[in-house]
Amino acid sequence: MKNLFSLFAKNQSLIYKVFLFIVSTLLIIYFLPKGGQFKYNFQKGKPWQYENLYAPFSFTIKKNEDTLKKEREEIRANAIPYFEYDSEVEASVIENFNNNLEVKYIDSLFKTPEKTVERLANVFISDVYKNGVTDEIHNYDNDRLIYLKKGNEIEERNYSQLFKKENLNKKVRELVEKNKVEDVQVLLYNILNEVFEPNVKLNSKLTEASIDAEIKALNPNRGIIEKGGRIIAKGEVVEGDKFQILESLKAEFQSQIWSKNNYLWLLVGYSLLVSLVFLMLFLFLKNYRPYIYNNNTKVTFIFFNIFLMVFLTTLVLKVHSDYVYVVPICILPLILKAFFDPRVGLFVHVLTILLLGFIVPNSFEYMFLQFIAGIVTILTVSELYKRANLFISVGQITLIYILGYFAFFVIQEGNIQTLQWENFGYFILCGLATLFAHPLIYFYEKIFGLVSDVSLLELSDTNSKLLKELSNKAPGTFHHSLNVANLAEASANEIGANSMLVRVGALYHDIGKMLNPTMFTENQANSINSHNELDPKESAQIIIDHVIKGIEIARKNNLPDRVIDFIRTHHGTSLVYYFYKKEREQQGSANKEDFIYPGPIPFSKETAILMMADSVEAASKSLKEPSSTIIDEFVEKIINNQMAQGQFLNANITFKEIEMIKKVLKKKLNNIYHLRVEYPE
Template identity: 60%
Template sequence: MKNLLDNLYRNQSIIFKFFLLALSVFLIVYFFPTGGQFKYEIVKGKPWQYENLYAPFDFAVLKSDEEVSAEKSKIKKTHIPYFEFDVATAKKVKNTWKDKLELSQDSLLQNNPQVSDFISETIDEVYQNGIRIQDDGENNYSIVFLIKDKQVEEVPYEDLLTQEDLKPFLISEIEESNLTEYRNSLLEIFFDVLEVNVKYDEELNQKQIKSKFDQISYTRGRVTKGSKIIAKGEIIEGEKLRMLKSLKHEYESQSLESSAYVIVITGYTCLVGLSLLMLLLFIRQYRPDIFDNNNKITFIFFNILFLVFLTLLVLSLDNDYIYVVPLCILPLTLKAFFDARLGLFTHMITVLILGLVVPDSYEYMFLQIIAGIVTILTVSELYKRANLFISVVQITLVYIFAYFAFNMIKEGSIADINYNNFIYFLLSGLGLLFVQPLIYAYEKIFGLISDLSLLELSDTNSKLLKELANIAPGTFHHSLNVANLAEAAANEIGANSLLIRVGALYHDIGKMKNPIYFTENQSTSVSPHDELSPKESAEIIINHRLEGIEIAKRRNLPDRIIDFIRTHHGTTTVYYFYAKQKEEEDLEVNEKDFRYPGPIPFSKETAILMMCDAVEAASKSLKEPNTKLIDDFVEKIINKQIQEDQFINANITFKEIQSIKKILKSKLNNIYHLRIEYPD
């Protein structure tokens, strides 16, 4: 039992990875749609490449989208609209029109009873069908349904007077009644008392149209079991294409039997598990530092699950919106935290997984892989907002261009391309702009660091660097010089220059605890080491590394920056005090007391910092430097580090080390170049 527990403890990292793999596979497969799958690829306008296909069962042939749209359009055109007649308004006008008259108008009626009767009869005639609001002129109804007191009447549409029709109608009535001499007064009375009382019943009309839409048959004709659908070599078009799409729809809409369901789930599990296993093996082979960090592996798998679930959610709502999902946010995010190669590989694995369930899987996978490649190639220096906007525009244009070209082949006509997808690509591009707040959230949740955070940390006005400048000004100046040298060296060999600059700025913060014990901070020739033994002095010097780690953790510096503090001296010795101790003692000196505990650098960036730190610090001891002296000096320091095996764990080559030497020599020659003597 004890041995079992010991083995579990020793292999807990591998066990966690397999658990994460199994959990991810389970969650993805659990949410996969589990309808039947059509095993043939349908490409319009291309020959049928498989054997003769016969109907495996009876199924209905679906109407095309154009046919369904035409039927809906016909329903809308032939629909007789419903208008609501407000009886209360009509009665109110009839009963109260005399109360609204002015004094002069009332006098007209009293002196002319014929006029009063005419007005009353005309109002009755107007409200026989009522007055409606003027429409937009696009309606060409011949008849309409008029709803009065819950009774429906069929009336000619032109009999519903509009406000615009009212004046000609009233003038005609006035002239027929031989009351032309009172025309202006009568028109004024009518316009004062008449009110609109008929309106289009939007809710009822929509219900009626929807009811008719629901009665539409989406199929036309049936294919009986055993009938030949298409022969090998036939072109997929017209009725053949419609039958194939109908058969595919029938397969996908069928619910599987329990035995078939288990088989389908098993197949999905194998394929998804194999895909994610390939990702793990890739990381183990080419990114062992990431593979050994369970937090980073969890972060990668979380991103895959997030985008798979988001795509499946959109897929469950409507297949048409599949391109709205900003899938390229995955390589963008992983490139920001790790590197482009891992970002692209992870993106391709995710696309392969989604290709199992999305419609038109080849088209989808083609577009997403092309977009992912463009994302990796175009997005650089994500912390610059302009770069992100430019890259998003490029990615969106590539989506549109590739989709357009792909569908020209597929449809054989520009007119048949679904241009709505262009809008979805634009929305997907807008979604990519949320990568910056997403990266910030990931940094807080997973404790990772991106270029955005590195840029903030590189600000020399930050609180910690200001403290370093005040407490240990010599160390701060040394750190700035090392940062400049290291950044130039990193650019020369293609390392992460921003990361190494930040690491260089903070690598010596441990010297803030005892700044006076370090020569760059001593303003006089008197050294506090004169009062200490070489062993005690070496202990203070060596401890600045541990004290720097403690300060960095208290100030919440990222682990990748702490790595520079931890490794910038590797396992080298404090040679000055070691030699001094050997001079004072006749017995053999314990070298461990004068050696840094390590670890040695494990990346290009940490290795570069070690070289630059040692060269910059030792260069202060050069007297009357010249080009040959500087070249020999750089060669001597870095070769000594190589001999002491300080770079064996770092993925840095001899060629790259030679390039770094060249840069350091050039920079130091520029710093220490001879100046002309100015006259007194």
């Protein structure tokens, strides 16, 4: 049991990666569509690249979406509307009319008797309300058939048979002219206009239910292809009926293959493909980015982002497949580039798009557009901490989407008459969503403890609490750090390294000297050297301890690990030569181990640059009469000595890059000392 626990403790990092691999694979498979993959790839408007295709089984030809949409629109346009008839309104209107007539009729003003007026009006009301009265306005033709629902019975009517209240004046005039009672026309109209109420209203619920029933009954098929029938010949262009027949075969194939009998085999196939994708990711990280591979938090961060993109895409597809381009996939390479480097961002982006190819419709078009957009993201987004850069890059990404989609549409349709302009709106929404990268980076920094260029910019502020403390307690060290930062930044720019990271690392690399500033020559205000009273071993230990104390201060002030790495490695495993030599002179011999920094040696271009810049800047203070030649030889000597000690063996830096850094350091030091090239007399 003890041995098992010990084995687990030694391999816990590997065990966690295996667990992450299995969980991620299962989650991705869960989101993959439950259907088999059609073995032929085809595009509308492109020639059929395979041999003649014959129907492997009988299947129905599906109508395309445009045809179905048109048929649904026709059903809706021709649907017979239902109107609700209220039989109680008529009696109420007659009663109200009679009551009003009794009040408003004055014998001396009218020739026509009151009873005659009442009789004519009651007959008129009954006749009008028989077919129904409405005050609603509809865009129906007069001969449009409608259903009038009276209780449980439904009668057919023409829409023109419904009486509209707006026609009341005309009908009253016809009534009085027919019965020759013109003297009561105004009285009749005023009272009828006052008491008339609609007794017919459109029953929207029943009408919609009827339309929905017809749409559901719509036949999605338009024919049958018998088994063995030729579908398409080699070289034929996939368009029109051919395209729709192939789409129907693809849909039928996918629905048939995903059966209970094949379920296990399909899972095996999906598992292998998804596993291969994640295996490639692990191999890439292990071989080319070991600092990420060995950090489980960073590996988890990458897997989380892949899963997030797959989850969001699946979620959007469930709402509507047209919205698939709204998902800001380009946030993935953008964020990974901000935290790691462009190659990691592009590699993970490509693998994620391969996974999404199983999920999205028109996978070739989707993958092509996303690949191009991802490459543009990697190539254009630089210095993310500058807000304008993100806006410019988002504009370029959106333009690439629009141009790519337009090109595919023209190839497939051969014209732009049916171009769906709303898709351009989706691309614009995708671009706007990509702007969410900045707040997302902030959340990731807090959740996963990572650091981006945006945070580095904040840390480079010399008015920050820690750097202020350094400038107050150890002004010489602070000035030295600023000089080193300038040298290191210029060197990083020359070889394409992360200049912001190396500048921040340089600013904080010597913060350990704050605890005992006078023990370091740059902070000694007079000629009195405290080391003269100490044993060389003690002096060496004080010098070496500034690295350990610097790490402690950095952790106490929550500096990111990427910055602490510069504190740990800026002296590597070099020798405190001055006190080692002094010990040998005093004692006759010295133990090298007592005078060597604990390391580790630099493991990146940035940490290697800092070691060179720090050593050169510190040692340059000892030059009494610096000249251009002396500085050149001096830089060569220091850096060559570091190379001879193997300080750059773990750093991903080439000899060519080291030579470029030497040139930058020589040029900068010459500028600092205001030197010119010495000309022969």
